[in-house]
Ligand code: GDP
């Protein structure tokens with residue numbers, strides 16, 4: 344919303360512009376007025392909309408055309424004043440003032456106009472009959488009002504309408520020619536409806552309506568008022584109310600009605616509450632609330648955010664098969680301006696037999712986004728209406744920023760539940776199979792290009808490293824040994840060697856020592872045999888070990904080789920098994 348409002352009064356001489364301003368300020372009719380009133384500023388706390396408001400007078404006798412044009416271009420709203428007992432002053436509205444204003448304002452940002460018929464105390468009849476055709480002709484005219492500076496009739500109303508025209512413009516919401524809401528407004532209200540339809544049945548029931556009312560207006564709706572609203576819709580539409588709740592059609596109809604009755608501030612309140620700005624775009628402040636992530640800290644979703652995401656999943660998993668069909672997924676992301684998850688997501692998280700993202704896969708992808716790109720996560724939560732539905736300050740309150748990893752190492756414990764494992768290995772050594780097996784698949788789906796001459800700091804910043812070699816390829820271990828020696832000999836990051844394709848006959852590696860000997864020398868646990876070429880689901884044992892090593896990096900490599908440690912630690916690690924599945928994409932060092 345705007346921070347202040349500038350109102351300009353124009354019109355023929357002697358129609359009473361200066362008197363109107365003086366009457367407003369002194370609350371009595373001044374018998375003598377100057378040609379032009381000084382610019383006045385009404386402080387925020389005495390205006391109905393609580394924004395400082397400047398009121399600017401114009402006088403042909405005191406000001407040049409140039410000065411007038413300047414004032415017109417500075418104004419947020421212009422009141423064209425005429426005198427109800429003076430025909431010429433009415434004619435000049437269309438023959439002179441409206442064209443003059445159009446010429447001196449930016450075409451894209453039309454200033455709203457208000458037609459003001461002053462001196463209503465002097466006539467019996469109303470000027471409305473003459474004015475209404477003008478209003479219908481010019482869509483920039485927000486409203487018209489008859490008033491009297493002399494007996495103070497409608498004076499404060501006039502300035503309130505002017506303020507409202509700026510703060511709650513009808514322009515972006517409504518097309519007067521078509522007598523209907525504009526497409527962007529319909530789009531925004533449709534998103535709001537979908538976010539508020541907590542059970543996704545296409546109807547806002549009493550509970551949902553009350554919640555909506557409370558979030559937007561801070562007060563619940565009285566049961567009778569709720570019935571009245573529904574009755575209005577029933578009377579006008581036959582499919583606006585269904586099962587005693589409001590359909591999207593009914594919801595849109597209500598807002599059209601608000602706008603047509605001049606209560607468009609109601610619609611604006613709703614739109615702003617759901618994050619929209621004056622152009623009906625989602626605010627950057629709303630989408631990206633401030634969140635500080637110091638270096639060496641990572642980002643995770645907290646319990647509250649997971650509960651919210653769970654409810655979003657539930658409401659879209661209509662057939663209750665714990666997976667999102669392409670159609671269900673599209674419906675879930677319908678409140679987004681674009682589809683955030685491409686087909687690649689299906690390859691990186693758990694899916695069901697049909698290749699649809701499962702509940703676990705869905706949460707994993709969220710965990711991953713939060714870990715890798717927290718700004719994006721904030722944005723996505725914003726589209727879903729997290730702060731509104733979960734009744735939080737902003738999306739930032741759904742994020743836990745973990746403490747510095749160095750402190751974890753010092754204290755030998757961690758509260759983190761998401762860890763990053765980078766997987767290195769020569770071409771064709773079985774990395775993708777290793778990663779896909781993690782998702783319970785036996786298939787190889789990804790080609791990973793290893794080129795360790797170009798490892799960036801980001802590539803190396805992880806919680807655990809996996810070095811994969813192929814037992815059937817005698818040259819593949821050499822790659823692992825080189826990566827280890829070049830990057831990880833002195834690093835604090837634990838490393839694990841994976842002997843992949845263990846179903847094939849083992850061939851002696853062409854390297855100075857055997858992989859087992861290499862591990863012993865560098866105080867690493869022995870190579871872990873792995874194959875995804877099994878009829879059964881591949882063993883998950885290695886993944887538990889990886890998670891454990893990531894969680895307890897301080898435990899010496901020698902300790903890690905003893906079975907008692909594994910027994911102890913794996914109890915803790917299985918707790919993280921669910922979140923652990925997230926590790927897939929994190930695991931995958933795709934280059
Ligand atoms: P301006 O030139 O548009 O600023 O008009 P003024 O404020 O100077 O008013 C012109 C004349 O109209 C003055 O004599 C005012 O007293 C008179 N006037 C202004 N408003 C009213 C009104 O509401 N009723 C009546 N009867 N006279 C008014």
Ligand code: MG
Pocket residue numbers: 360361362377378379380401402
């Ligand atoms: Mg004047």
